[in-house]
Amino acid sequence: MSDYTFITTEENFLLQQALKRNKQQLRKFALIGFIVLLVAAIIPQIYLYTHNTLGDADDSLFSYKNAWFWVWMICFVIALVFALIKVTDIRYWALKKDLVALQKATLQAPMEAVYLENNDTQTNIMIKLDNQKKRLFYWMRGALEGYRAGQEVEITYARYSRVIIAINKK
Known part of the structure; x- marks a missing residue:
């Protein structure tokens, strides 16, 4: 490897284009995470409240009224988004x-x-x-x-x- 030199204006534009594509990928992954969050939050609630009494459903760990349910869901989505970033090797922060x-x-x-x-x-x-x-x-x-x-x-x-x-x- 050689010593580092300065990037020219043209090369700077190439890096900016790469950054723009990486930003689009990040937005797409955030959207996927949000959709997964909605699906994973709504489907258990429908099942829980249709198959149990109201009091039992509210006391369940899977109830939307339980704070731990939301902590688990948000941690899951964050892990999913970072897993997608790692798998696709996004270079956003390095760019x-x-x-x-x-x-x-x-x-x-x-x-x-x-x-x-x-x-x-x-x-x-x-x-x-x-x-x-x-x-x-x-x-x-x-x-x-x-x-x-x-x-x-x-x-x-x-x-x-x-x-x-x-x-x-x-």
Whole structure:
């Protein structure tokens, strides 16, 4: 790896576009969490109040009147949203940090693996560094055609998010 240099204006716009897509993903996950919260909160109430007496239903742990029910539900939704973020590998916070630091680096190494993610809107590239560590880099502009594992590449990337700004075959 080389020393870090400053990101140009054009590269800054590329990172802002990636941040915008990541923000859309976060909003989508929050909406999914809210819908799951509604469904998981309403269906047990319907079942509880139709199959039990009013007093028994109000005393139940699954009653909407019980504070622990809402604590459990909100914790479940938060865990779901963060699980979706982890599974889809959203780079939102790292991209925000890159847009503040404005630093990039360049490296030249062979690709260990190349695979598509997020409905073919992102290409992830595993690079094996000189010290035998593997690092994951992210091409946020869709499918990256013509790149295969084993090829030597030169990558210019944002420092914190490891979002690829430019990639060239060697």
